[in-house]
Amino acid sequence: MPGFLLRRLGQALVTILGVVTLIFFVQRLTGDPTYLLVPETATQADIAALRHQLGFDRPLVVQYLDFLGELVRFDLGQSVVQRVPVTTIIASRLPYTLMLAAGALLVACGIGVPIGILLAIFRNSPAAKAAAGVVLAAQSMPTFWSGILMILVFSVLLGWLPPSSTGDLSHLVMPSFALGLLSMATFARITRSALLDELSKDYVRTARSRGVRSGRLLIRHLARNASIPVITVAALEISNLLAGAVIVETVFAWPGLGQVTVQAILARDFMIVQGVVLLGAFVTVLLNLVSDLLYSLVDPRIVLEGAR
Amino acid sequence: MSRLSKAAAAILVTAALGLTHGAAQAAKDRLVVDLVNEPSSLDPQVQWNPDSYYVYRNIFDNLVTRDDKGAIIPQVATAWKQLSDTEIEFDLRGDITFHDGSKLTADDVVFSVKRITDPKFASPQLGQFDKITDAVAVSPTRVKLVTAGPYPALLAQLVKLSIVPKAVVEAAGKDAFNLKPVGSGPYKFESWQRGVNVQLTRNDAYWGTKAPFPAVTFRAVPDAATRLANLQAGSSDLVVTLDADQAGQLKGSPKAQALIGLTERVAYVRLNTTKPPFDNPKLRLAAAYALDKQAMIDGLLGGYDKPVPELLTPASFGWVDGIKAPEHDLAKAKALIAEAGAAAKAEIDLATAPVFDQRIVQAIQQMLTEAGFNVKIAMSDMATYLKRAQAGPEATSLLSFGRWSCACQDADGVLFPLLHKSSGWSAYRNPKIDSLLEEARATLDTSKRLATYKQVHEIVATDVPVVPLYQAVVIYGAAKNLTFQPTPNESMFINRMSWKD
Numbered sequence: 001m002p003g004f005l006l007r008r009l010g011q012a013l014v015t016i017l018g019v020v021t022l023i024f025f026v027q028r029l030t031g032d033p034t035y036l037l038v039p040e041t042a043t044q045a046d047i048a049a050l051r052h053q054l055g056f057d058r059p060l061v062v063q064y065l066d067f068l069g070e071l072v073r074f075d076l077g078q079s080v081v082q083r084v085p086v087t088t089i090i091a092s093r094l095p096y097t098l099m100l101a102a103g104a105l106l107v108a109c110g111i112g113v114p115i116g117i118l119l120a121i122f123r124n125s126p127a128a129k130a131a132a133g134v135v136l137a138a139q140s141m142p143t144f145w146s147g148i149l150m151i152l153v154f155s156v157l158l159g160w161l162p163p164s165s166t167g168d169l170s171h172l173v174m175p176s177f178a179l180g181l182l183s184m185a186t187f188a189r190i191t192r193s194a195l196l197d198e199l200s201k202d203y204v205r206t207a208r209s210r211g212v213r214s215g216r217l218l219i220r221h222l223a224r225n226a227s228i229p230v231i232t233v234a235a236l237e238i239s240n241l242l243a244g245a246v247i248v249e250t251v252f253a254w255p256g257l258g259q260v261t262v263q264a265i266l267a268r269d270f271m272i273v274q275g276v277v278l279l280g281a282f283v284t285v286l287l288n289l290v291s292d293l294l295y296s297l298v299d300p301r302i303v304l305e306g307a308r
Numbered sequence: 309m310s311r312l313s314k315a316a317a318a319i320l321v322t323a324a325l326g327l328t329h330g331a332a333q334a335a336k337d338r339l340v341v342d343l344v345n346e347p348s349s350l351d352p353q354v355q356w357n358p359d360s361y362y363v364y365r366n367i368f369d370n371l372v373t374r375d376d377k378g379a380i381i382p383q384v385a386t387a388w389k390q391l392s393d394t395e396i397e398f399d400l401r402g403d404i405t406f407h408d409g410s411k412l413t414a415d416d417v418v419f420s421v422k423r424i425t426d427p428k429f430a431s432p433q434l435g436q437f438d439k440i441t442d443a444v445a446v447s448p449t450r451v452k453l454v455t456a457g458p459y460p461a462l463l464a465q466l467v468k469l470s471i472v473p474k475a476v477v478e479a480a481g482k483d484a485f486n487l488k489p490v491g492s493g494p495y496k497f498e499s500w501q502r503g504v505n506v507q508l509t510r511n512d513a514y515w516g517t518k519a520p521f522p523a524v525t526f527r528a529v530p531d532a533a534t535r536l537a538n539l540q541a542g543s544s545d546l547v548v549t550l551d552a553d554q555a556g557q558l559k560g561s562p563k564a565q566a567l568i569g570l571t572e573r574v575a576y577v578r579l580n581t582t583k584p585p586f587d588n589p590k591l592r593l594a595a596a597y598a599l600d601k602q603a604m605i606d607g608l609l610g611g612y613d614k615p616v617p618e619l620l621t622p623a624s625f626g627w628v629d630g631i632k633a634p635e636h637d638l639a640k641a642k643a644l645i646a647e648a649g650a651a652a653k654a655e656i657d658l659a660t661a662p663v664f665d666q667r668i669v670q671a672i673q674q675m676l677t678e679a680g681f682n683v684k685i686a687m688s689d690m691a692t693y694l695k696r697a698q699a700g701p702e703a704t705s706l707l708s709f710g711r712w713s714c715a716c717q718d719a720d721g722v723l724f725p726l727l728h729k730s731s732g733w734s735a736y737r738n739p740k741i742d743s744l745l746e747e748a749r750a751t752l753d754t755s756k757r758l759a760t761y762k763q764v765h766e767i768v769a770t771d772v773p774v775v776p777l778y779q780a781v782v783i784y785g786a787a788k789n790l791t792f793q794p795t796p797n798e799s800m801f802i803n804r805m806s807w808k809d
Contacts, residue, residue, distance in 0.1 A: 039715065
């Protein structure tokens, strides 16, 4: 186990460094943000002065080494536009994104998994087919559209929910649904196929022939085995949710990382983009690691490489 | 299955009932304003963008300001007189206090001017103030500014110079002041929850007109449809940057209204006159004939914007009535292009960026193509667009669509950068234009300046380095109860608004 962990952590570090290096140079290739910071009437001399002050006139390699040096000290630099440390910005936005991702995951699993179970158990009933259709339709709607539709119905028309921004939990309902709908169908589908897969196995037939009741069978045996693909998908879906959050956060003016990243990209606020990408790479690598570890917990038959 | 769905339904209903109260809002004691983005900074001297302006202009006083009609009126300065061509003296109000209770004196004004004009400070606004070479406190209520040569646009620029408290800035340092700005304006900074909102509270000790709302919240709502929904749902009272279609949706709304104001922003098509095909004046004229300004406005912009014959709007000093520009005439355009023959067939790139109205860009392409030009739209991100647009005639594209605002309402801020050869923005080389622009910049005599700008407008109309299109409007959405007069410089002074139930 420790051997496995160490190797994976080493791989993770290389991956993250690669991602960060790539984003650093790709961003710089697109030019610098000085032109966006000054008014249209600024002269070339003004622009040059500001560029110098921001350090974008230095050789790329120097800027890169500087960046790595800061990174080692856990310093992500200062936002070019807002002139505030990137860590401050990320720290203030991350909780919102986590809240939103949690809400969306709750919606996706809370609706998707039960529907998947129903689809597997009553696989030939018309009701199950109808449910599958509804789930598919929900997933097919583009978020910016379903989001606006929700705002129109639940805020403007019915006045039940606040249309945007944050505050109490009610503000989280619509963004969570808008984002969760995207993953709901995935969860339903994976759950269904995993369960069907298990249902066809010998141990199920054996258990049934011994007279084990369906409910008990489902909870004690099927759920456990079928949850492995679901966990894998959950880990992947969290990354997807973070990506989908960009649109949802914009539509609902939800102040998460997605929104800040879009604005930073448009304003070429390199420092913020770097910081967020670094965090994203870190989270993705971590989630993959955690899902691998969870497999072996859920299913003792899975032995992690290097664990022996 | 049925038990499960019942339970789910019960949860949803309970949740919905429990949450309904959250949506209701009382709007009188707090004005909620939806901006597009949050301000990038609240230090009035380290940034330049509208979302910051909207907020911090309510926190700070400026030396002078503009009334709703656009006239320059006193604010911190009560009066000013020109001592010589390069020296101007301002009398200051003696009764202004900053939000921390300290008095605003000539020292603070001098400090503010020197701070923003210090090249080491590298303010993005430096270019607007770099003609000021010195600031001297003559007495506690009198300040003298010195400029490099006569500078007729000085007052127009000073409208944007906020006065910061010297003692506070020096004690707090740049970064800390940005996080907790202290001004002398009608509103005090209360809090800034990053990404969520900026809250201000009324400065009850304000020397001027006090605002009707004890508190104001500025929120960042990037999506225009959401801003509109917020307004319709009553969760905000004033929203910025709607388009004509969205303004139309507010027609007949019992709760909200669209407020539309003509700005000082002029939309134009710029031609690179140094390269074929537009080094040929006849083809430039053909482009001017080909573009149907009124059709763009009526067909795409809801009819609110106003066509202009010159590269300026009536909201700016330097506007001259009665300039004769080429009117839309497709036949004339086609004839000129036919006359030019093969020279007109080359591929022309039309530079644009996503922030511009792409319907207009496509209309321009279509109109020019219909006349016989071969126009391709070249889309890039804003920074690339700006960089290329300012790279000089060698690198800049043959055509570009743009919307220009100097935020100063003075011809010098529009015509000089777009036409003078020393400016990166200019792809036009005409010694006559250069000398006229220099002349207008170097005299304080307003009638002489106007006469000079008239000549510039006339040359632009006949030589066509630029096709001026229209004076752009700004569209706000507001609660029915709110009275707010949009201004040409797109200012949003809360203490000029009123509310009636």
